[in-house]
Amino acid sequence: HLVVRGRFGARVLTPLGDSVLIEVFGPGQSFGELALLLPDARRSATVEALEAGETRSVFRDDFSLLQREHPGVKDVLLRLLAEQLRRSTDRVVEAHHVDAETRVRRRLLELAALYEDGVVPLTQEDIAAMAGTSRATVNRVLREEQKLDAVALARGRTQVLDASDLERRCRRS
Numbered sequence: 534h535l536v537v538r539g540r541f542g543a544r545v546l547t548p549l550g551d552s553v554l555i556e557v558f559g560p561g562q563s564f565g566e567l568a569l570l571l572p573d574a575r576r577s578a579t580v581e582a583l584e585a586g587e588t589r590s591v592f593r594d595d596f597s598l599l600q601r602e603h604p605g606v607k608d609v610l611l612r613l614l615a616e617q618l619r620r621s622t623d624r625v626v627e628a629h630h631v632d633a634e635t636r637v638r639r640r641l642l643e644l645a646a647l648y649e650d651g652v653v654p655l656t657q658e659d660i661a662a663m664a665g666t667s668r669a670t671v672n673r674v675l676r677e678e679q680k681l682d683a684v685a686l687a688r689g690r691t692q693v694l695d696a697s698d699l700e701r702r703c704r705r706s
Contacts, residue, residue, distance in 0.1 A: 535563050539586015540647060542659075543578040553662035554655070557583065559647040566613055569596045583654070624665075633666040637674040638703045640664045641684070645693035652692045660691070 534541075536558050543556040543564060555578060558564050567574045569591065591599075600606045627636060640663045644653040653660070661671040675691060678684040683699045685692040693699060 534565050534580075534588035534590055536560050537587040537589055540583045541580050541586060541588070542583045543580050545578045552579075554659040555663060557644060557647055557655075557663075563613055566610055566617075569593055569610060628665050633664065633670050634674050635703050636664040636666060637661075637671050638678070638699055641675075641691065641693060642696060642699055642703070645696060650692070651694070651696070652690055654690045656689055657691075 538560055541558045541564065542554050543558070544552045544554050546552055558580070564580050567577070572593070596606070596610075627639075631639075637660065640660055641653065644655065644660070644663075645651045648654075657668045657671045657675065661668045664671065675684060675686055678699060679686050681695075681698065683693070683695045683702075685694055
């Protein structure tokens with residue numbers, strides 16, 4: 534799926550059966566690429582619309598025909614998958630070597646970049662899942678950032694007011 538408008542969230546089930554948000558896709562991004570290459574690919578996540586949105590779908594049979602006619606199409610798909618692998622590798626390294634507070638700030642900056650007004654309409658629980666930490670840690674970090682006027686908090690949403698200030702605190706960690 535190629536995202537035309539709106540935001541879509543990828544969720545996975547934990548071993549305890551909890552559904553956690555691991556990624557948010559916005560316009561210009563894609564998801565579900567493995568289904569084009571692997572006929573029996575098992576889904577690694579469930580993607581749901583977080584708001585009204587639109588995607589363009591590419592089906593495996595159509596993709597096979599397209600790549601026969603235009604061999605370079607497969608290169609585009611491989612670049613998309615390589616970028617996803619790089620992001621996943623970065624997240625694994627980050628989970629092992631970066632403190633939770635910095636991970637919260639980084640996820641918040643990434644999420645704010647997906648929304649024109651910098652307002653992230655996700656719960657602290659969702660941000661915690663994406664940062665690999667607890668809701669209590671997210672709450673503490675957001676309250677600290679609110680005192681520094683970097684964010685504004687409201688029920689179920691966080692607005693990034695000063696991304697550059699927030700980013701500076703990510704680099705110091």
